[in-house]
Amino acid sequence: MSLTVSSLRQRYGSALILEGVGFEIAPLSCMALLGRNGAGKTTLLRTLMGVLPSEGGTIRFEGADMTRAPSHIRARAGMGYVPQGREIFADLTVGQNIDIVLRNHRTAEPDAARDEVVALFPVLGQMWARRGGDLSGGQQQQLAIARALAPRPKLLILDEPTEGVQPSIVAAIEAAIAALKGRMAILLVEQYYEFARSLADGYVVLDRGRVALRGEGKNMEADGVSRFLSV
Ligand SMILES: Nc1ncnc2c1ncn2[C@@H]1O[C@H](COP(=O)(O)OP(=O)(O)O)[C@@H](O)[C@H]1O
Ligand SMILES: [Mg+2]
Known part of the structure; x- marks a missing residue:
């Protein structure tokens, strides 16, 4: 398994x-x-x-016990994370945002890694010398995804990547995630599930901190997932 989580408590x-x-x-x-x-x-x-230490349970990634590992060890092991709300470096340029992670991860062939993320989001190539903070919200989200992808993770974790993003860019982000499917494992949080359903091999529904339902992506509709999502 890429990721195995059991009895997690927080x-x-x-x-x-x-x-x-x-x-x-x-x-x-x-x-x-x-x-x-x-x-x-x-x-x-x-x-x-590992941004929050777990209070109980285990987290295994690629066969290694990560339960107590600090965040940077998990990241170096291949867990890429795009947090909710993006958290890019607003005062650094697009290029610097990418180059910092490449350096931290000591990514092999950094020039190729840069080209790969620009190929996925060409707008970042056009904006390379701009400050992150000067990008639109949707462009910042693309930058946040590119930054997680640059070190070539084995698992990409995305927290509501289309939240608050203008519709024209939602389509670009969805297309990029769809293009990544099959190239790495993906854990995708989406509050509205149309997009998730089109992509997911499997799903887990959390309700008040517990797993309320799980199944195959293709059965999401039949399983009645939507009853856990309406307010
Ligand atoms: N830093 C925090 N301190 C205290 N409670 C928090 C904090 N962050 C989130 N919560 C609470 O934890 C619960 C789960 O929040 P969260 O994980 O953000 O949910 P979701 O991402 O599914 O919307 C909510 O009740 C929220 O109010
Ligand atoms: Mg959330």
Whole structure:
């Protein structure tokens, strides 16, 4: 398995946010993680990446126990993360945003890695010398995805990549993610599931921090996933 999560538990203060969360993502497969606002999706991803230390359970990636590993070790092992809200470096140029991760990861053939992400999002090539903060929201999201992809992750984790993005760029982002399918494992959080359904091999629905439903992507409709997503 690319990623195996079992019995994961997380809390903020006294509030239990995740309990008993488990799932697996096979290499090169795509998993949709669904659930209402506040269900615990972002908390789960932050725990997977080690941004939050887990309170219980195990996280294995490519056969290695990552449960206690710091974030940069998980990233170096091949876990790429696009956080909700992007978190690019606003004061650095597009090129500097990319080059920093290539250097941190000591990525082999960095010039080729740069070309690969620009081929995926040509607008970043046009904007290469601009400050990240001067890009539109959708362009910043493309930059955030490019930054996660540049070191060639084995698993790409995306937290609501089309949230707050103008419709013209949503299509470009969806096309890029679809193009990545089959080249790496993908864990995709989408609150609205039309796009996720078109892509996902499997899905997991979180409801109040627990796995409420899981199944194959092609059965999402028949399984009644949408009842867990409406407010
Ligand atoms: N930093 C935080 N401190 C305390 N509670 C938080 C924090 N971040 C999120 N929460 C709470 O944890 C729960 C899960 O939030 P989150 O993981 O962001 O859900 P989702 O991404 O599914 O919308 C919510 O009840 C939210 O209010
Ligand atoms: Mg969230």
